Amino acid sequence: MRTAPLLGTAGALRAARDAVRAVPGSGDAVLVVAAGTPGGGWEVSWVGDARALLWDGHTLLALTRDHTMAEELRAAGVDAGGTWENVVTTTVATAGPATAGHVRGPAGPGTLVLLSDGVHRSLDAGAIAAELAVPRGSSATARALVEAALAAGTRDNATAAVVPLPREWTVDPDGAVTVRIPEQRA
Template identity: 45%
Template sequence: MRELPHWHTASARGPREHNADAVGAYAAAGGAGIVFALADGVGDHPNAAHAARTAAAAAARNPVGQGAVAAVLAAQRAVLASGWSGDCVLVVAVQTGEGYGIAWVGDARAYAWDGYTVRQVTKDHTLAQYFRDHDQPVTPRMEHVVTTSVRTAGVHEIGTATVTTGGLVLTSDGVHKTLSGPVMLDILGMPDRAAAELVRTAISLGGSDNATAIVVDPPSADLVTEKLRVAA
């Protein structure tokens, strides 16, 4: 049985009526590793929160051996079958060897974290990013318009990446659209409370959305963290 990483998570409601972010993590007894999932509901509504919880739980429970894209598709099936009308974005990390396979839709992000540097490995599926890719002007509103989601994405639209550093950070846009890279890096230097500090700092700096983070410590980190099998 593979040794599970140390990890910690935090979430806080920003200036919204509902916290529509959700996280999930699951390692089957005697299994090959762990699946992490972070979902962010589209909109400030109970339907959005339900979609995020449903997606995060379904993705995290998908077998490790099937990979990250399969976990996103499992989340999609669960959301479509739920009978609720909400939607969400999602990022999933599946443990593979010493690293992680990543899959995502929308603007939830994954970063590689080796204890010294942090590097974004996902690319936002937003209208703003689409326009940047085509060398067109971008307006602030475009940053918040996603071009893929759990409910709508086709298989070919799911983004994929690989993290080989052994450490990992997953964030909702309430974190990464408020905090700069250097600020995130400074906070990750406090790994025993990094997830909580990412969220607290994003809210305190005036973030306009809910803020959620999962931090998976690099294997070399000398830390004491709470190891949970499932969080939602």
């Protein structure tokens, strides 16, 4: 979390990769990370099947493409799904410039929604949008997404983060990006 504002999201992925590789047998993971960029805007980097979505209050836009065998097969024109959805082709330990995904966007308005597969595989886009449309704070919305995934029967890890995009970013002299988010009222 401290790396992304200083080195960008690609730098945060590299730091996570190096940490995983430094401890043999420590396991592996998928990851999606978002950060503000100097001068305004945001960036997202990811590996695996963790997702980032952009919500503008009406429309939910997928920012990421799953790094799974099913997605690779679909990109090649093969109808795939089922167990292929669970075969991850890129992870934190294997992340590199050619294997990680990256996307950038402008400063707000809008909301970034970061989800693990336990949420996005249990809830369709309509259910996710319905939870985002309820006026409440970011933490409460993230909790509601996880609770909805659990109620839908997910058996995978269910994690959500909801990040309102500010209209203004500032850059400190040391290069750190400061986000000014107005107080939200539920």
